Amino acid sequence: MTSACASTENLEPETGFADAIIWETLAKLTHFAASGEASTIDLGGLPMSNRDRAALDDLLGRGEVSATLDVIGRSEVWETQFAGVWRVRHHGAEGIATDLIEITVCPRILSADRRDAETAARRLAEALERKHGIAETAHET
């Protein structure tokens, strides 16, 4: 590897951000356990190197839940090995667009919206109608 760019990649320094973020996570998690108050740490905008990010992923690990979303591009959500600590990562055109640590019961993005449910109910009814030829009104909500 002789190209300047390649060697630069290799030498990306570890800045200590990962540790700092873990400390912050611990504080927020403790608070959440006591009060139930959810919070979020946004990893965007922090001048983290790829090595920092890898170190953070290593430390938090992966827990019981993981999900992939397909909403205007791909998103990944997984619970870390620490219950209540979630990673929410939205992918953009050519990389990570948003990278969050959410300390909560369940990240909001996983839950369905009732207004979407309303539309969904209508669509479901329409689907049924198409299948059975029977007009059945959806229950008013």
Place this chain on the structure above:
Amino acid sequence: MDLLAFARGPALSFSLAIFVLGVIWRLVGVLALSPWNDLSPPREGAPPNWLSAIQAVFRKMIPHRTFLTAGMFTTANGYVFHIGLAIVVLLFVPHILFIRSLFGVSWPGLPNGVVFGVGALTAASLLAALAYRLTSPVLKLISRPNDYISWLLTFVPVVTGLAAAAHVGARYETLLALHVLSICAFLIWFPFGKLMHAFLFVLSRGATGVRFGHRGAQL
């Protein structure tokens, strides 16, 4: 960036020109005065004049012990801020780049942390020097506006430099511009005030060195 461009551009060019003009004016103005040739025979074994002059320049770097007792603060503090200024001016990488752009020579610098530490110490030392000047009866009597102006114009670049480095007080480019402008003020004042001692000390010590060397006396 406009203030910075002004500082780096016209202000710096103007003040450097004034600096050069003033320094040469003052040196030539003094050196072109008529000499008094000492025709008395030198002491037997007296060193040549040039050697006496050089010896005096170095000899005067450290005061005789007897004068140190009373002049300890002046001497020690003087050393602290002179060495501090030298380190900050000559070993801070941005300063080296500035010097390189003027003279084409450069050398390795020190890590910023070290330079900031030294800069802070220098500022403290300069404050101590001012406090001493304002409280010592001797210094109060003999000080002139020149001394206070020279002090201020030395202190301000140090402080603005530290502020710029630490990003406190204003946006970086503003602080940097103020730093450069304060140096412009320093440069403009330099030849006309006592800052000129940075050049004159060689002549002043050397002249006395020649006189004493000729007589075989110790300086």
Place this chain on the structure above:
Amino acid sequence: MTAKTTASGVAYDVQGDRADSERRDAAMQAFVRDFARTAAIHMESCLRCGMCATACQFYVTTGDPKYTPINKLRPFEQAYHRHIGPFAPIYRLFGLKSNVSIEMLQEWEALIYDACSLCGRCTLACPMGIDISELIKEARHGMYKAGLVPDRLELMDRTTKAWGSPASPSDDFADIVRDTGEENGVPVNVDLPKADYVITVAPAELTEHTKALTDIAKILNKIGASWTYSTAGFEASNIGYINGDLDLQEKMTRKIIDNAVAVGAHTLILPECGHAYGAARWEASRWYGKKVPVRVIHMTEFLAEVVNGGKVKLKKFGETTSFHDPCQLVRRGGVKQAPRDVLKALGLELKEFEDHGELGWCCGGGGGVVSNVRADPLRFKAFEIKRKQVEDANTQHFVTACGQCRITLTLGAKHAKWDQKVESLLELVADNLED
């Protein structure tokens, strides 16, 4: 000649009957004339650090900041910046530096004459190497021109002009020498037309220390030298040099040099006097216009020469001594080793003061201070330093090589009711010649 007081309560003497503006102008003219290259460099270089204060006996013993050496130069400095410095035309054009006022000169008279012995200790303390004492000596030229000199010094000036010496008329010189020779049983030579050595004297030798006249004669006779005293050129103390009277300085210098040349001497021996050494050894050529054709040496150098050269043998004391370094001879003259060699030859173990040699403290009487009665209180104060040094050394002898120092020290001791004898190096040698 009148003693007056400035509005701020500073005493000063004034000579002659001239308008103040005329005095001021005369001072400025002389100031301006004096600034050659070295003086100008030094005028440019002061950092106002105050180190010189720590070197000055008048400041150290009084703690009064006005005695800070560089402060004594203020009028001189002002004249420099207004008239000579590289920015002088601008200062004058915009009136940035005012001319020196007569009041300032009056006020500075005492600082320049009473509170400076021209000892030059401040020069060694100055980190910029500014030769302050030389500048004060130059400032005296203007003060003299302005007629602002302590009356007693002016009296000596006038006496010298009239008599050729501040101590006694020239006409009496030969008699004094002969009388002393007879008194002490030493053959003396006066006014020989030709001689190898010409001996000169200072007022001390013609008043308090006449024995010195025969002491040197004894030594010269002993080595079989051809020597003489000359009425035409005997007075070496040169009050013009001290007062700032350049005309008199030139006249007195020429007198002794011309006489030595006329006598065909190869060596002119200066008396045990510090300022004589400064005036004749280092400044004579300035007035002579070329290299002085005679070797000019101090009495102490002569003693070292004969002792080190083995021309005389001395009896050994086997005792201890301390030595007061005369400023003009040692610090400003470079004659540090010679007196030490002579003391060693006398078998005197020298216990050096803590500050000695080029760092020695002045007796406090140099630069005319001892002759200027107005300065007595200040001088006695400064004497405290010397007394402490001598007491600390605690030796059997206390020797010096300058008649003026000796008088100052003796007077100081007397005033302090302190029983301390001050001995002359010349006398010790003369009294202890081995047969």
Place this chain on the structure above:
Amino acid sequence: MKHDDTLAAELERRGVSRRAFLKFGSYIASIMALPPSSVEALAEGLAAARRQSVIWLSFQECTGCTESFTRSFAPTIENLIFDFISLDYHHTLMAVSGEAAEEARKEAMAANKGKYIVVVDGSVPIKDGGVYSAIAGVTNKQMLEDTLKDAFAVVAVGTCASFGGIPKANPNPTGAVAVSELVGGKPLINISGCPPIAEAMTGALSYLLSFGKIPELDHLGRPKAFFGETIHDRCYRRPFYERGLFADGFDDHGARQGYCLYKVGCKGPVTYNACATMKWNGGVSFPIQSGHGCLGCSEPNFWDQGGFYRPLPTPLGAMGPALAGAAVAGAALGVGAALSARRHQKTYLASLEKEKE
């Protein structure tokens, strides 16, 4: 049932859930450094907003800004914004041309009077009556003034529109000025950069849409969220700067080690932009990461700062001749002063001599 023309309804019709707003909201909150608690407000605001009419005017420019803004057409989070706006006039992108295009602009202006946003890229020449750039016979200056009259807000995209940029570079032959000099009192957002970071544009527009107001701006009218900190402050090479480790060239040991580029002219310390954190091309890299110093392209007059490779602390302009001249003048003054002093001494001396006689 009344036709719902909110953005939520529009996306819904295309089978996109409200998760998209939430996701987009968290994206905007992240890039604009808004508190995480504002994500829902943003999402709700956007969902409830109506499609925003945008009139895009291009003046003295190179189309780089448009390129930067529209660089990707994949259905991703970054360009969801295109679903939120109605680009009613953009002469590079629109299908129609000529009079029809100008007609479209006038129609949009009439239909959205007081509500449309004007986006400008390029500077405006005002010298000689603005003749140096005209579209359909109308000078840029005139078109800007006409369009601005009924606009809700103006967004100046790129350094040319924000500060005059390259057209304004010395000697500025066309008398180019920044949009800010011509907007009168209209709310203005400058998104500087050559080109600007697309996210900054997206963020600013989204903020405008969801909250109906202009985000917090710096003294140069730029959103603080993107222009609040210098490249240098956020640069991953900053530790090298602090430790005094620098590249002295582009192919030396320091360059290969990825040391700080300060000595080779990096303008990072005085350049306010988000390149170091947002990076370019979807977070792949940014100039410094690619081994080149920052040019300072998001700052006013960046073209005239003495050269891209000139280190920041060096003086601008040539010093040599000025200093040589000063030295000669100084020597002349010195000699003059000394001669005058000598003459002064002589005349004094003469008067002294006279006195003696």
